[in-house]
Amino acid sequence: MNEKTALLIIDVQVGIVEAESGHVFNSEALLTNINQIISDARLREIPILYVQDLDVAPQESKEFQIHPAIAPLESDRIIHKVATDAFHGTNLHEELQAIGANHLVIVGCKTEYCVDTTCRRATTLGYDVTLVADAHSTTDNKVLKAEQIINHHNANLHGLDNIDKFIIVRKVEDSVMEPIHNNYR
Template identity: 35%
Template structure:
């Protein structure tokens, strides 16, 4: 249903699962295990996998905290997008990578739920993509000391509101890892 013409394919986005981002994240190991399940499934179905890696003052490029967690391994030919903003599209070549692969739907995983995941969900949606959030494959730190709800509530709320997103010609939704389908969603 994407509004992007001639873009029938789906891609898996793995966003910011970096040492410094997920070191203290809620259900870190469970989320990483689910992302690995999705990576295996996407690769078996020749679905493009695109990695996104954030850099800023706390995540200095080349540092240990900037590196991807060792449990997730990027395969040769899977592009890596370097970003400096929450939205993975902003100031990056993500759109060009998706366009050259004919991608009109993205399946979103990674960290942090209340920052880069939300920004990328909305960034993709307003650009015309169909956007699926994997409910049990994104996470965040406990920021309740700063006034945020506990991480489980942040994740649950994001899953809830993304499930009901709508816009003309695009679809959004939230599914668990076990229910992810990479084939295009049929038009009813």
């Protein structure tokens, strides 16, 4: 099977990364790691799609904007969403189909909401997913620290499969743009 990769950057918006209630866990490393992945994608001419959550803040506000540390180029696609699932009510699936993508590298915020839901949904839509272990983040909740939430999701999502497609969790330094799913089929 010929693999076509796309990079999906979920909700890395100023109002999430630098929220007044507290920055996401390890925000500087998160942005550095995402930048490294973006650079690799650009070198390999891999399509980059940014997802913005319309519920974060008014669209004209600074908080709504994609974090300037990872700002998109004009050639990058931007998808607006209102649900935790980046596919629900958006044209994301159609955009990915149009470019022939069947492997998604996923990074972003927040781990237990939009990242988790989009990873799971992607597999049911026919995509293999590489979740980058050190390029998604969240904040503490009433029960768990952000680092625990991230580690929990990295452990639980690794190997999660739906029919023929599944999620592999890899670190930034693992050449995440190169799909390895077929090694496990």
